[in-house]
Structures are given as structure tokens and as C-alpha cells.
Amino acid sequence: MSGADVWRLSATALAARVRAGDLAVADAVESGWRGPAAAWEADVHAVAHTDPGARAAASSAAARDRRTAPLAGVPVLVKDNLCTTDYPTTCGSRILAGYRPPYDATVIGRLRDHGAVVIGKGNMDEFAMGSSTEFSAYGPTRNPYDLGRVPGGSSGGPAAAVAYGLCPVGLGSDTGGSVRQPAAFCGVFGLKPTYGRLSRYGLVAFGSSLDQVGIFARHAGDVAATYAALAGPDPHDATTRQTPAPDVSRWDRGVAGLTFGWPANLWREGVEPDVVEGLEIAAVALERAGARRVAFDFMPGEYAVATYYLVATAEASSNLARFDGVRYGFRHDDAPDVRALYTRTRSAGFGPEVQRRILLGTYALSAGYYDAYYLTAQRARTRIRREYEAAFARCDCMLMPASPTLPFRLGEKTDDPLAMYLSDIFTIGANLAGIPGLTVPVGLTGANGRPPLPRAVQVLGPEDAEPVLLAAGRALEVGGDTIRLGAAHDTEFAWPTKR
Amino acid sequence: MAYEAVIGLECHIQLATVSKMFCGCPAEFGARPNSNVCPVCLGLPGALPVTNREAIDAAIRLGLALGSTIRDVSVFARKHYFYPDMPKNYQITQYDRPLCEGGALPVRIGDATRSFALIRVHAEEDTGKSFHPERHGDRQVSRVDFNRAGVPLLELVTQPVFREPAECAAFLTALRRLVRWLGISEGDMEKGHLRCDANVSIRPAGTQALGTKSELKNLNSIKGVEKGITAEIARQERVLASGGTIEQATLLYDADHDKLAVMRSKEHAHDYRYFPEPDLPQLAVDAAWLAAARERLAELPWTRAERFAAEYGLPAYDAGVLCDQRELADYFEEVVKEADPKKVSNWIMTEMLRHLKATQRGVSDWARNVPPHHFAFIIRSVETAQATATSAKSVLDEVFANGGDPASIYAERGIRARSSSDELLPLVRAAIEENPGPVAQYLGGKTATLGFLVGQVMKKSGGQAVPQTVKDLLEAELARRAAAR
Numbered sequence: 001m002s003g004a005d006v007w008r009l010s011a012t013a014l015a016a017r018v019r020a021g022d023l024a025v026a027d028a029v030e031s032g033w034r035g036p037a038a039a040w041e042a043d044v045h046a047v048a049h050t051d052p053g054a055r056a057a058a059s060s061a062a063a064r065d066r067r068t069a070p071l072a073g074v075p076v077l078v079k080d081n082l083c084t085t086d087y088p089t090t091c092g093s094r095i096l097a098g099y100r101p102p103y104d105a106t107v108i109g110r111l112r113d114h115g116a117v118v119i120g121k122g123n124m125d126e127f128a129m130g131s132s133t134e135f136s137a138y139g140p141t142r143n144p145y146d147l148g149r150v151p152g153g154s155s156g157g158p159a160a161a162v163a164y165g166l167c168p169v170g171l172g173s174d175t176g177g178s179v180r181q182p183a184a185f186c187g188v189f190g191l192k193p194t195y196g197r198l199s200r201y202g203l204v205a206f207g208s209s210l211d212q213v214g215i216f217a218r219h220a221g222d223v224a225a226t227y228a229a230l231a232g233p234d235p236h237d238a239t240t241r242q243t244p245a246p247d248v249s250r251w252d253r254g255v256a257g258l259t260f261g262w263p264a265n266l267w268r269e270g271v272e273p274d275v276v277e278g279l280e281i282a283a284v285a286l287e288r289a290g291a292r293r294v295a296f297d298f299m300p301g302e303y304a305v306a307t308y309y310l311v312a313t314a315e316a317s318s319n320l321a322r323f324d325g326v327r328y329g330f331r332h333d334d335a336p337d338v339r340a341l342y343t344r345t346r347s348a349g350f351g352p353e354v355q356r357r358i359l360l361g362t363y364a365l366s367a368g369y370y371d372a373y374y375l376t377a378q379r380a381r382t383r384i385r386r387e388y389e390a391a392f393a394r395c396d397c398m399l400m401p402a403s404p405t406l407p408f409r410l411g412e413k414t415d416d417p418l419a420m421y422l423s424d425i426f427t428i429g430a431n432l433a434g435i436p437g438l439t440v441p442v443g444l445t446g447a448n449g450r451p452p453l454p455r456a457v458q459v460l461g462p463e464d465a466e467p468v469l470l471a472a473g474r475a476l477e478v479g480g481d482t483i484r485l486g487a488a489h490d491t492e493f494a495w496p497t498k499r
Numbered sequence: 500m501a502y503e504a505v506i507g508l509e510c511h512i513q514l515a516t517v518s519k520m521f522c523g524c525p526a527e528f529g530a531r532p533n534s535n536v537c538p539v540c541l542g543l544p545g546a547l548p549v550t551n552r553e554a555i556d557a558a559i560r561l562g563l564a565l566g567s568t569i570r571d572v573s574v575f576a577r578k579h580y581f582y583p584d585m586p587k588n589y590q591i592t593q594y595d596r597p598l599c600e601g602g603a604l605p606v607r608i609g610d611a612t613r614s615f616a617l618i619r620v621h622a623e624e625d626t627g628k629s630f631h632p633e634r635h636g637d638r639q640v641s642r643v644d645f646n647r648a649g650v651p652l653l654e655l656v657t658q659p660v661f662r663e664p665a666e667c668a669a670f671l672t673a674l675r676r677l678v679r680w681l682g683i684s685e686g687d688m689e690k691g692h693l694r695c696d697a698n699v700s701i702r703p704a705g706t707q708a709l710g711t712k713s714e715l716k717n718l719n720s721i722k723g724v725e726k727g728i729t730a731e732i733a734r735q736e737r738v739l740a741s742g743g744t745i746e747q748a749t750l751l752y753d754a755d756h757d758k759l760a761v762m763r764s765k766e767h768a769h770d771y772r773y774f775p776e777p778d779l780p781q782l783a784v785d786a787a788w789l790a791a792a793r794e795r796l797a798e799l800p801w802t803r804a805e806r807f808a809a810e811y812g813l814p815a816y817d818a819g820v821l822c823d824q825r826e827l828a829d830y831f832e833e834v835v836k837e838a839d840p841k842k843v844s845n846w847i848m849t850e851m852l853r854h855l856k857a858t859q860r861g862v863s864d865w866a867r868n869v870p871p872h873h874f875a876f877i878i879r880s881v882e883t884a885q886a887t888a889t890s891a892k893s894v895l896d897e898v899f900a901n902g903g904d905p906a907s908i909y910a911e912r913g914i915r916a917r918s919s920s921d922e923l924l925p926l927v928r929a930a931i932e933e934n935p936g937p938v939a940q941y942l943g944g945k946t947a948t949l950g951f952l953v954g955q956v957m958k959k960s961g962g963q964a965v966p967q968t969v970k971d972l973l974e975a976e977l978a979r980r981a982a983a984r
Contacts, residue, residue, distance in 0.1 A: 083545045096544070103538050105545060204544040208777035238549050238779050315777055318577050321588035322542045326643075338641075342581055365579075365772035374774055 105202020177427025187454025317361030
């Protein structure tokens, strides 16, 4: 391969070259910028903040201290709600304009410890509230497969960047599907780990009991390598699990003997035919690789969307109270007293979707409404969790759509919040239940009069089932061809083509 | 109409832990503003709390001391309101499932001990401190110091069990003693280690229904609590007497001017929107933790006072004073190994505590210069008539001031008690010779002059004469002279 094509490499292949001394860290880190970014970034706008000086400094540090590490020289675009000392952290919001944290999130520190280099901050829906990355104060991100369509959200920036080749790995956050849905829309892998497996310290909170840092990559093995680097207890996050993270080193072991649930009742209506076709393709591939399909009806709580939006908005209304203009970020300059400072700063600093959710959450927690809304939602949440537990008593993992639709057009749902909320229906369950979910690309749709679009499935598992999900993901990556399971990672990927 | 007051207290106890409630920053007082801060206690985006076990341990020990029920699972909650000294615009506290519930604090009032029932004790974080407003050029500026933000607090809430302001003061005094005894707080109200709000209502004497209450804030000394509540009861009585009704309100007490001001009325009451803190797991206290906390608890002040009374035959009052401070009780128990308990108690209450009060020093300062063994020697020297109380006290003064072994001071000065008439008679005679005036008065029937003459003899003896012997000798000598006249 020519040096110019380094950006096509998987993270593990790229790190191996760096460790072998065949590739300089700086060249690895800059490969995406020198390669596809020139063609794509101006149109896609995946990156909210970057800085060549900061990239060079981080590259030098990695080259000096971490040249033999597992992710040596791997460039990573991280969502703009993960605190970084070398780039602003603005959560796609005006209220944090110019804010630069004095500390690195735990996952950022672990990336650096493992030799990876943060190359900038990925665009996102403001405070991770959205499913299209259209609600960013820094402008929307577009889907590289069709620039008229959204990349999904809220972690649309990192998803799109990994898809077009800026970097092999990205980090996002997933509160109700914000990693898995954009991964599906951009045709890449997207893992939401078990709640408590990746530290949330330094992840700007949206819904604390739902938020998990998630991983984007073009290859199952890269998800596994990144998960291995990041997962595990963190003394700064009391909600991390205290036991060691599950071992994902055998992500290429195959799925022989595994059972996967097939709750086809969920996509009998309201799901686009292309998405259903993707599920069929995946099921056949898993069966070819030796897994067994277990068909059953699954009713993960008809109130899941209502439950999710009560819990998420209640927690968000509380978490976002700290953005008041007093200590950091944007401050309204015309405020005669402190009350005006609060209301004017927050009215001008937060976008409409964030204000809508703060109002909803404030209402749900208010005296007289708490029992009816928040408490009821907590009870419903417990039931939803039990329903997932019951399903996983019958199978090792479960197939499900990541989204009921293929990527939709920009502007298509921005005026209809409810339609936007309903598109989360297949992803919010994992957050409510605290279980892991992995989006796995299953190729592009046929060219029926429109550009081919990514198609994906979601694999859900019980707590700590990340090894199972990755094994299933790898089996699907090679189309169920067990002979290729252990083949070295290469540059094979359904790359978008620039039109 | 006669009214009776119903008062409940809400006390905040600032814990003397090394670090803050939810981060590793020092909890110390007096550092440069905004120097003991980190992303967590500043509430920076992305920061998360981690519970300080030592603070919870202190809460458990206080709960055990008060006989509260310690929940094996309690829950932190967020309490929301916007204020610039609150970094997250919510406070992490406990709400519907607090760590400690029930219990009571025994308080000695006069000769009786009364037990005041509690609702709960829970752990929470303190806010920062606002300084405002200050004039900067043409602008008013408020500044905030976040060093205090996140410092651990315990909130203790009593049942509405008080009827008199003085009871509240006695309760706070006892609470202060307890938190110091347990070593969990310095308990100084003036420094804000101990803070108190009072809920006050009144009702016609003899009735049961509760009146509308007001919440009294800014009571920053024990005396202020008593005065503030007294003022509020008087205000409510005036309102009712003039045919008005009590409005639910929060009032601030201005101790300097003995005045109350309304801070906010019911219409402006906060909706704190409590909900369980999702960043913290439920707080689990297992049997092993409880047992370890109980181990650290040691003997409580009131139990120890009872033991002192029973074991050493002390009056309840003495035992109470000795058990006012743990160090003092410890010191007493060391001294009493070598001297009579009641005598030791008397010496401590009259001499030692007088000295400490006058010099503003503590028991440990005393014990450094006057170790128990030396104190016992001095006390014993009077009992065995080796020295007079006067000389013993003067040696004690000196030892407290400069240290040193009283036995060698006695030897150096030749201190002993003089009671032989051979020794004292010459002094008595000399005093009579030198003071013909008072002697004439005495002989003329003004016997009170005798005290003056005794004093003259004591002076001549360098304080070593036993006063009763001197008195006896003087009377005999004067009688002899009267007869000889």
C-alpha cells in the first residue's frame, strides 16, 4: 500500500505499523487530514473543533511515550461532549462557546495512555439531544453517502468522520441511541457498552443514568481493541462497575453454537423494507456461521419511549442547570441582576430543542407531578429491564433494527419533535435496561433510483455481553464466512463515493 | 390569651474531615479564596461526585450516639435552586431515604435530663460563600469563594419538641458538646461549623393543633438562637393579639439589632424538585461498617457522666461538668487514680477551669504543663496536710504557667503546712504587737477584726500556716491578754 492510503487502514493495522517502526506517529495521525478530509470535510462538516498545533503536540507526546502501545498513533475524533484539555468542549452549544476544560475525561486519558491521538472534536446535536446532528450551534453534519441526508445523531460527527476515512476510530456518547443510530446511518460499527463499563467522568452529562460513552469503527476488531483500552472501573465515576471489564480479545472467535433472538413482531409494521431486508441478510449470515435463530415475540414495554423521555429530560433538566453564565461559557452581557443573568444567558445560550427538553424535565420533577411522571417512569423502567432479562433467558443476543428508517433528509423531521423521538424506539431500550448494543453494518442498499445508503442491524445482549456482540459483529463483517473470521484486518469497507 | 410555642430545629454540622464530601479537595478553612477547588466541587461540565467514606462514617457515629436507626441503604438526592454560590445549581443531599432516622439527644436542663426527639440526620454538601455587593468603579460586584463548596455537612432535624427558647439553647449546647466529643466537628457556631434554623409556631396554651410556622434563619450563635426565637414568638403573639393571622414565611434574624426581617413569603417558596442523584449508587452501610463505627464511638458523654456519678460518688452536677469535654473527662480519670475523686473534681472545677477560662486555653494545654500525676501530687499535699491550700494553689499557678515538677518546687521552697504552736505562736504575738489598733477593736468587742489578724499571721508564715490553728492561737492569746488587763 502506498503511504497515501494509510487512512484506509484499520486502527489495529495502523498501530501495528507504528509499533514496527514502519510508520511515524505524526504521519498516522495526519493521514486522514492529508487524504479524504480535503475532499469531504467541507461538505460533511464532521469536525466541530480541531487544531493542527494540538494534533502535532499530541502526536509528539504519543511518539515519545507510547510508540509501543496497543493503539499507537491511532487518530481518534471524539464527540464534542467529552472533556479535552487540548480542544474546546462545547457540546454543540452556544452556551459553551470557547469553553476549554481544565481536565481530560477518563476515556480521553485512557486513549492517550494507549497511544491514541485525539485529532479534534466531532460535531453533535446540542447537548446530545437529537437524532440527526442538525441541532448543532456549529451547523449540521451531513451523511457522506448522501449529502442531502443526515448522518444520524446525536454523535453524527464522529460517525461520519469514521465513515469517510478521517480516522479509523471515533468516540461518541449514547443516551438513547446516539452512537448506534448514527453508526447505522453512516454504515460503521457503533458500540454502546453495558452501563458502568466505560467511565462517564468528563462526559458532559445529558441523562446520567442512561449515558454511556460509545465507540465507532469500520471494523469489529477495532471496536474490540478500543473497548479493551477504555473499559473498566474508574475511581472518579461511582457508577462504573467495580469488576474487571469482560475480555473482548476473542472478538474473532465466531458464533458457532450461539443463539440469537429474532423478535420479528417488532418490524412487522413501521419499519422500512430496506431495514427489514438488512435484518434478513444478517440472520442468514449468522446462521451460516453456526448460530441458531430463536424466534419469539418481544414486547419491550409499550411505554418505552414515554419512559425514556421522562427519565432523560428529568435528568437533563438537572444536569444542565449548571450552565448559567456565572462561571464559564457564554454569558449574556445585558443582565441588570442575577436572575436576569440566568434567564437571558440560558434563553440565548441554549437552542430550542434543549430548551424544550429542560422544560419537559423540569415539569416532570415538579412538586405535584413527580409521582405521576418521574416515579411512574422509574417503575416502568424496572419492568422494561425485566422484560429484556426475560428475553435473554432465551438467547445469547438479539437482532433488532438500529433505526426504523434509512438516513432521512435534512430538515425532514426538525419541525416534528415527536417523529424524531419515535425514531429512537429500537435503541432506547438498551439505555433503559443498561445493556450493551452494537450496530453492525450489513452493506449498502441497492441503487433503486437513489444513491446507495448504508444499512445496518443492531445486536443487543445482556449485561457484559460485549464479547458476544463483537463475535456476532465480526461474523457479520465477513458475511458469515467462517474461514475469514481470523483474517487480518485490511482496508475493505463499503466506502462512500464522492459525487 | 396565653400561648405556647412549638419549636423545631434544623441544625447543620460542618464536619472536620480532611477532604470534601464528593471530591479529594482539602476541606480546611482559611485557604486563599478559590484555591481548594477542582472540577468536581466547581461543578464543571462532566465532573462526577464520589462519596467521602469518612464523612459517612462521622454521620453514622453521630446517628449511633443519638440512638437513630441507621439505614442499610440510603439514597442521595439532588435539591435544585439557582444561586451563584452553588456550582451545579443543585445540592447533593438526602431526601426521602436519609442515612439516620429517629433517635434523641439527652440534654441536662437544671437538675433534670430531658430527651429531645429527632426526625433525621443526613449527609450533604455545603455551598460556596458569596461576598456582596462590592462597588467596583460604577458597578456593583458580587464575588464567590468556592473553597467551602462541597465541604461535608450533616443536617440534623428535630421533632417540634421545644416549647421554650432556652430549651433550644440547651439543646444546641449539648449538640455542640456531642459533636466535639465524637471528634466529628469543631462545633463553633460563630465560625459556622454549627448552624441552626428554627421553625416556630404558637398556639393557645393547652391546645394540640399546630399553628402556621415561620422559618427563622441567620441564627449564628447559641445566644442568637435563643434571642431570635424569643423575638419571633413575641412577634407572632402580637400578630394574633391584634387579630391578624400568621403567614408562612422565612425570616432573617438580625442579632445586632434584635430584629426580624421577612426573607421570602410562601408564594415564593422554592420547589426543589428533589430526585435521586443518578451519579451516585445507593449508599449501602453493612454490618461490618456499623460495627467498626460503633467501635470508634467509645463511651458517650451522658453515659460517662452517669458512670462518674456512680463509680466515683460525684454529684450529678460535677459529673456533668467533667464530661463536658472528652479530654477533660479523660484527664479527670487519670488524676483520680492518685487522689480522692471529690477533691479532684473540686480542684478541676474551681482551679483548672478558672485558669483555662481566664487564659482562653484548652485541656490539652493544661495537661501539657500539669500532667495528671503532678496535679494529683498537689491535691494530695493538701489532704495529707503537707501544704496549705494557699501554698498548693500558688504552686499550681506556677506549674500551669511554666511547667515543672511540684515535688521539687515544694522541696526548694521548703513548703510545708505549719501547725505547731511552737512555730506559730511567735508569729501570732508579733502580729498582735504590730497591730495595736485592730487588737483594741477586737478587745472592744469587734470580733470581726480577727480575720484581719489571721491574714497578718498567714502573711508572715509565707502562706504555710494552717489557718484554723492560727485562728485558735490568736483567740487564745487575745483572751489571755484581755484577762491580763
